[in-house]
Amino acid sequence: MSNGTLELKYFSFGTAGKKVLSRSLAVGTKTGYRLYSLSSVDNLDQIYENESEDICIVERLFSSSLVAVVSLSSPRKLRVCHFKKGNEICNYSYSNTILGVKLNRARLVVCLEESLYIHNIHDMKVLHTIRDTPPNPAGLCCLSTNSDLCYLAYPGSSTTGEVQIFDAINLQSVSMISAHESPLAAMAISHQGNRIATASERGTVIRVFNISDGAKLYEFRRGVKRCVSICSLAFSIDGLYLCSSSNTETVHVFKLDDTKEIPQMPDEQQSWMSFLSKAVTASANYLPTQVTDVFNQGRAVASIHLPFQGLKNICTIVMVDKVLRLLVASSHGYLYVYNLDMEEGGECTLWRTHRLDGQLDVVDSPKPIKLKEVNTTKLDKTTKTESTINKKLDTGPAVDTNHMTEDCLDYTLSVAIPVGSYAGALRGHPPSSQSDAENHVDSLTDVSEDRFNLNDDSEFPPVI
Numbered sequence: 001m002s003n004g005t006l007e008l009k010y011f012s013f014g015t016a017g018k019k020v021l022s023r024s025l026a027v028g029t030k031t032g033y034r035l036y037s038l039s040s041v042d043n044l045d046q047i048y049e050n051e052s053e054d055i056c057i058v059e060r061l062f063s064s065s066l067v068a069v070v071s072l073s074s075p076r077k078l079r080v081c082h083f084k085k086g087n088e089i090c091n092y093s094y095s096n097t098i099l100g101v102k103l104n105r106a107r108l109v110v111c112l113e114e115s116l117y118i119h120n121i122h123d124m125k126v127l128h129t130i131r132d133t134p135p136n137p138a139g140l141c142c143l144s145t146n147s148d149l150c151y152l153a154y155p156g157s158s159t160t161g162e163v164q165i166f167d168a169i170n171l172q173s174v175s176m177i178s179a180h181e182s183p184l185a186a187m188a189i190s191h192q193g194n195r196i197a198t199a200s201e202r203g204t205v206i207r208v209f210n211i212s213d214g215a216k217l218y219e220f221r222r223g224v225k226r227c228v229s230i231c232s233l234a235f236s237i238d239g240l241y242l243c244s245s246s247n248t249e250t251v252h253v254f255k256l257d258d259t260k261e262i263p264q265m266p267d268e269q270q271s272w273m274s275f276l277s278k279a280v281t282a283s284a285n286y287l288p289t290q291v292t293d294v295f296n297q298g299r300a301v302a303s304i305h306l307p308f309q310g311l312k313n314i315c316t317i318v319m320v321d322k323v324l325r326l327l328v329a330s331s332h333g334y335l336y337v338y339n340l341d342m343e344e345g346g347e348c349t350l351w352r353t354h355r356l357d358g359q360l361d362v363v364d365s366p367k368p369i370k371l372k373e374v375n376t377t378k379l380d381k382t383t384k385t386e387s388t389i390n391k392k393l394d395t396g397p398a399v400d401t402n403h404m405t406e407d408c409l410d411y412t413l414s415v416a417i418p419v420g421s422y423a424g425a426l427r428g429h430p431p432s433s434q435s436d437a438e439n440h441v442d443s444l445t446d447v448s449e450d451r452f453n454l455n456d457d458s459e460f461p462p463v464i
Helices: 267-284 289-296 422-426
Strands: 010-013 024-029 032-040 043-051 055-060 066-071 077-082 087-093 100-103 107-111 115-120 125-131 151-155 161-167 172-180 184-189 195-200 205-210 216-221 230-235 241-246 250-255 302-305 313-320 323-330 334-339 349-355 398-400
Touching: 010 055, 010 313, 010 323, 024 055, 024 323, 032 055, 032 066, 032 313, 032 334, 055 100, 066 100, 107 151, 115 151, 151 184, 161 184, 161 195, 172 195, 172 205, 184 230, 195 230, 205 241, 216 250, 241 313, 250 323
Parallel strands: 230 313
Antiparallel strands: 010 024, 024 032, 032 043, 055 066, 066 077, 077 087, 087 398, 100 107, 107 115, 115 125, 151 161, 161 172, 184 195, 195 205, 205 216, 230 241, 241 250, 250 302, 313 323, 323 334, 334 349
């Protein structure tokens, strides 16, 4: 920490569940990682803190207790942890630096510079490896949060803005979308899993495509600056809005309106409007494509001006306290909460600013601040031996768990047996009397059985 602010190495909003968008935030720092929950606009609860090592990637699955962590000290090693139980489930070692991790209820994807590994999240087996991808030093990829339409998107070229769409369930390529002339800078898949938004390194135009056939649905002009670095794109849970943040101080919100109603004009105006419409349509045949594209591009319906620029940040649109909000987390350790009035549009109002270092907020809000005591849990600091990386890329990642060899299968997730399971606790059984079925919920004897049921709250109970 310097100058009273927290420098974040990594930060990500929780992925969306089946019904609601998670209001959780995971941040990685040089001393560990923290998990937050925005229970209301005025309360940012720190639900977990781990102080161990320099964290460069931390991704949380929905509002569950499952987190995937990568540290700077071991950039080739992925650790999957259950922070509620306080144990490490398993770890995998890869042949190169891990640049990105994405997960939903069906798949976990690990992105390296020139390959992607697709794991079955129920037992962490490597199902498929996409090799020899175009160089992707930023680790750019996105995975649909909808496990029924479980699409994986990644750059199909390092020189142009091609997007490769891959079906992570059926393990087959779907399509290739020529989204931009310049290389890709950001992507996002809607929570329904049917649309993808893209932005190039130029950062002036944002496009939305239909994933199934690659058809362009929308095109938005973000601004007039030519050199803008898009930091993040995010859909709202209903897919009606798309937000975009960059290295400038402006965040834009676009509306994806499929039913654009044309207002009826009085009879005396219809002839003039009809004449102008025909004139514009006719002239479009003689104008350059670049000019006509500008006429057809949509504009932001709402925007915000951040109190900073030039810093990495991420944005998302969520419903908090039954009001649509836009959240922005920045690398200098603050979370900004804005109100979205989509009926009026225009400039959005800053409602609250939260610090991400566990300290009292420093920015005034319309309501008084109540400092809540936060009980944090730390992972056991048991020393674990990292797997020796003797395998080449063709042999896949090396796996290591915290259990004896005879308890593990090849590339199989191994879960420590807790003193008392959540299933037994919910039934009111004390740990000493819980049955084997309650304690061995993820038996290693049957690989066809889910190692843990991500749809069962007794196995992965929400903590917010």
